Structures are given as structure tokens and as C-alpha cells.
Amino acid sequence: MGTMGFVLLTLGALAVGVVAGVLARQQVVERKRRQEKELSDGLLEEARKEAETIKKEAILQAKDNIFRLKADFEKESKETRKELQNLEKRLLQKEENLDRKSESLDKREGTIAKKEKLLAEKERELEQRSQELNRLIEQQRVKLEELSGVSAQEAKELLIKSIEEEAKHEAALIAKRIETEAREQADKKAKEIIALAIQRYAGDYVVEKTVSVVNLPNDEMKGRIIGREGRNIRALEATTGVDLIIDDTPEAVILSGFNPVRREVARLSLERLISDGRIHPARIEEIVEKVTQEIDTAIRDAGEQAAFDVGVHSIDPEIVRLLGKLKYRTSYAQNVLQHSREVAFLCGMMAAELGLNEKQAKRAGLLHDIGKAVDHEVEGPHAIIGADLAKKYGEPPEIVHAIAAHHEDVPAESILAVLVQAADALSGARPGARKELLESYVRRLENLEKIATAFNGVNKAYAIQAGRELRIIVESESVSDADTVLLSRDIAKRIESELTYPGQIKVTVIRETRAVEYAK
16 A cells, blocks of 8 residues: 555655646747847848838839939930920021022022023024025035035045045155154164164074084083183183083083084084093194184185086185174074075076177075175175175176175166076075075065055055065155155064064055165
């Protein structure tokens, strides 16, 4: 009983304790809840106050912005009103100006209308007067035509023709005067033209006709030809008078010079030195001297052979030597010695047909180009140089004259001179003689004559001297002496513009006088 009671008491105490604990915890919880509620209420109050503060600040800021915008708008509105007022003032001023201008225009229109009325009346009067004048002019024209027997159109044509002929005559006189003045300085101008022609001459032809090529066994030979410090090449150039060109051309040396005889001496000398192998200044002088003697002998042999072939004898040895030199001379790619033979044979045949001295004709033909052997050393045309040489070495006067006249440097005064001219032209004109095809040669001659005959007043045209000269015969009734100058120049200009040809073409217009012009 006692134990049970104790247990019960204990349980009761525990229950009381549990209940007390529960109540105490409830009180703690309740207190915490009240504290939290108070805290949340405080936070809510602070948040409400802060929100009201932010709201008030936003309202104040909005009011400030509205006030500022309102002030800006009023300022802009004020400026806009001011600009509008200014524009209105300007418009009013423009309207006033337009009104004044309109009034002024109205006045002017009135004045112009009056003037137009006056002008219309004057125009009517002028029209009437013009009709009257035309009627009077027509009457006068009819009377003039009746009196003169020529219509108005014919009179115009006569007047135009007269003015044209007068202008041509004056132009011809001016051209003749200019030509006369030019002749006064012909020598100086000719030298300038020759110098310019030499500078602009076709390079291919110059290279072909002024250089020789010597083949070498190997490129090491170039060093031996040059020698120590260039003494061998200097010795070669000094003894031969020819320039040696040693460049990158493989296994070859180029010899350059205008004198074909010296160039041939240099070529043979260099070939012998190369084959001999001993190349030094003393040996060079020795070889060059020997080759020079051999070439001189060959030249004499060539001259003697040419004279023998033609059948001409008793020629001075110096003339024979000059004749042999022509073997190394070319003209338009034609060998001059062979050309001289052809001319001699042609002269002989023509002389035989005419019953003249055949041997004399052959002699003149063979020697006609003898001046070309020295024309690079002596100034002047080769025909005059050749005549001087022939005279110097005792040729007969008729031979001397035929040589001098074969290119009309002097007038031909004998049949022999004319024969040499014709034979020289035939030899040069032979198709193939000067590297020109027959078709192109004939076509060029036909074109030359066709160009000349296309001009008014030309009666006949002849292309002669292998196309190097064009002779034109004009009608004396339609072409005056002064007109021949213009005609020769016009034909020469037409040839220059329409044809392609080597060298130059001499244009000769023949009437009572001759006017000569060159197409270059």
C-alpha cells in the first residue's frame, strides 16, 4: 500500500510536472509569438513609414520634373512665337514687295503692249518695203542677165572660180617665195637633214651592212683576243681601224665599221690569228699587214677581172683599184661591182643597136659608179666624185660627162650620158636586183601613176628610175607655172600618205617650167 501510494504520488508529481512543463512551454511560445508579432508590426510600421517617405519624395520629384518641363515648354513656346512673328513680318514685307513688283509689271506690260503695237506696224512697213526692194532687185537682176548674157547661178560660179584661182595663185606665189628663201639656207638644212637621217636610219640595215661576225672555237678565246689589260684588242682596232665588240654572244666576236674593205681586212686577220694561236701586238701588226696586201691584190684582181669581162682596156691602175673596191660596196642590197657590169653590158647593147661606139658605151657604164668607192671619204654626190676621179686619171671628156650626168647632177648633153642613165635605171629596176618581188614592184609603179593621174590638169604620168622618180606632164591650159609648185607638193603628200616605199621618190611636174618636190 505504501509502495503503491508512493508510485501514485510519484506519477502524480510527474503528471503535475509534465503539465507544468507544457504550460511553461506554452507561455514561452506565446511570449515568442507576441514578440514576433510586435517585431513584425514594428517592421510593417517602418516599412509603411518608409513607403510614405519614398512616395512623398517621388511626388516631389515628379512635381519638380513637371515644373521644369513646363518652364522648358514655355521657353520653347516663347521662342516659337517669336520666330512665327518674325516670319509673319517677313511674309508681310514680301507681300508688299510683290505688290509693288506686280504694279511695276503691270506698267511694263502696258508699255510693252504699246511697243509691240508700234513694232507690228513697223514690221508691216518693213515687209512692204522688203517686197518692194525684192521686186526692184529682181528687175535689176533680169536687166543685168539680159545685158551680160549670164545667169545669176553662172555668175556665182564664175565669181567663186575666180576667187579660188586667185587664192591658189597667191598660195603658189607664197610657196615659191618660201621655197626661194629655203634655198638660201639649203646647205645648212641639208646637213641637218643628213645628220637626222643617219640618227634615225633603220637599225637592222645598219647592223647588216656595217658589221661582220667572226666565229670562235670557244669562249676562252675572247680573253686571249682582249689580252693583258686589253693590249691585243687595242692593237687590232688601231691597225685595222675597225671596232671589235666582245659581248655575251657565245663563241663570236663582232667587227663594226662603215668601211667594208677595212672590215674585211679585220675579219680575215682575226680568223688567221685565231687559227694560228699566237695573239700579241707584234703578231697582230704582222698579220694585218699581210692581209692588207692580200686584200689590195684581190681588189686589183677584181677590178681587172671586171674590166676584162666587159672588154674595156687601157684603164689607169688606180681606176682599176677603185673599181675592185666596189666588190665590197652594196646599194639597196645590190652589189655595186655586179651592178656596174650589168650597166656596161646594157650600154654596149643599146649603143650597138643605135650604131654608136660600143666600147665607149661599155667603158662609161662600167665606170659610172666609181665614185661610190670613195664617197664615204669625199663629200658630194657619188656621180660628181666619180667624174672628178675619171678626169683626174685621164678618162675622155665624154666618159667624164656621162658619169657626172647619170643621176642628173648635171644636165645630160650627149647620147652616151642618156644611155648610161637608162642602163643604170634598168639594172636597178630589174625585179630581184634590189630584193623586191616583181608583183609588189609593178604594183608600186602602177599606184604611183594612178595617184598622179587622179589630179586635175594631169595629162600623163610616168614612173621611172625603178620607181624612184615620177614625171608628170600637165596641160598648159589648165595648170599655170605657179600651180605646178602646188601640184608637185600635193602629189608628194598623197604619195607619202598612201604608199610604202624605200628611200625617197622624186616628183617632177613638167609644163614650160618644172617644179620638183620629194616625198620622203
